Amino acid sequence: MSLHALPDLPAVDRDTFRNAMAQLGAAVNVITTDGPAGVAGFTASAVCSVTDSPPTLLVCLNRSASAWPAFRDNRALCVNTLSADQHALSTLFGGKTAMADRFAAAQWQTLASGAPLLEAALISFDCEITQRVSVGTHDILFCTVLAVAQGEARQGLAWFDRGYHTFSRQDAR
Numbered sequence: 001m002s003l004h005a006l007p008d009l010p011a012v013d014r015d016t017f018r019n020a021m022a023q024l025g026a027a028v029n030v031i032t033t034d035g036p037a038g039v040a041g042f043t044a045s046a047v048c049s050v051t052d053s054p055p056t057l058l059v060c061l062n063r064s065a066s067a068w069p070a071f072r073d074n075r076a077l078c079v080n081t082l083s084a085d086q087h088a089l090s091t092l093f094g095g096k097t098a099m100a101d102r103f104a105a106a107q108w109q110t111l112a113s114g115a116p117l118l119e120a121a122l123i124s125f126d127c128e129i130t131q132r133v134s135v136g137t138h139d140i141l142f143c144t145v146l147a148v149a150q151g152e153a154r155q156g157l158a159w160f161d162r163g164y165h166t167f168s169r170q171d172a173r
């Protein structure tokens with residue numbers, strides 16, 4: 001098998017890709033920012049660890065999202081990983097709701113970056129956006145983690161097969 005054959009392979013269409021991705025379960029996160037471009041936030045399942053040295057994660061953001069201009073122009077970002085009982089917040093930050101109404105639904109504080117940190121999140125990663133790469137419809141935001149805030153919840157929230165599921169820490173079973 002030669003690598004030269006790859007360009008001739010048919011591409012997977014959008015529905016096939018999405019149906020397949022729906023089987024790739026992921027944590028649910030509310031991503032927030034604040035700074036010169038103002039406060040904004042959206043729900044994201046496309047979050048993952050990149051490297052631990054320097055501590056870096058990535059977030060994928062659709063450039064058509066109402067929150068995108070703020071994430072383009074601000075440097076602060078916070079990844080708030082939701083606990084099992086916070087699915088209503090995921091729906092609120094998942095679109096079609098005014099930013100003020102999204103943030104009015106929960107309690108927030110700030111750490112080093114100044115981005116809103118969700119009280120009662122499972123875990124929060126306070127970050128600085130250090131690199132942006134555009135791929136197709138999305139921007140990949142590479143973020144250096146400045147601080148971590150551990151919540152007290154014992155159960156996390158997952159997005160799998162187009163619905164919410166919960167999972168438990170070992171010590172909560």
Ligand SMILES: NC(=O)C1=CN([C@@H]2O[C@H](COP(=O)(O)OP(=O)(O)OC[C@H]3O[C@@H](n4cnc5c(N)ncnc54)[C@H](O)[C@@H]3O)[C@@H](O)[C@H]2O)C=CC1
Pocket residue numbers: 017018019021022045046060062137162163
């Ligand atoms: N990475 C993303 O941008 C994601 C966006 N969503 C948004 O929520 C809506 C509902 O999602 P589901 O109920 O899971 O059903 P769906 O059939 O629209 O999506 C199934 C899976 O495909 C992926 N996906 C969906 N839209 C995508 C996009 N524009 N770019 C890259 N990957 C995408 C995600 O892994 C998603 O869970 C989506 O249509 C989308 O608007 C949801 C999950 C991830």
Ligand SMILES: Cc1cc2nc3c(=O)[nH]c(=O)nc-3n(C[C@H](O)[C@H](O)[C@H](O)COP(=O)(O)O)c2cc1C
Pocket residue numbers: 028041042043044045046047060061062064065066067090091093094095096097159
């Ligand atoms: C469970 C879930 C996961 C999502 N994951 C992502 C994601 O990883 N990246 C993304 O750009 N949008 C994602 N979205 C969609 C955005 O949250 C939503 O499109 C965004 O808030 C824009 O909506 P708006 O333009 O009405 O503000 C997700 C939505 C849900 C409900």
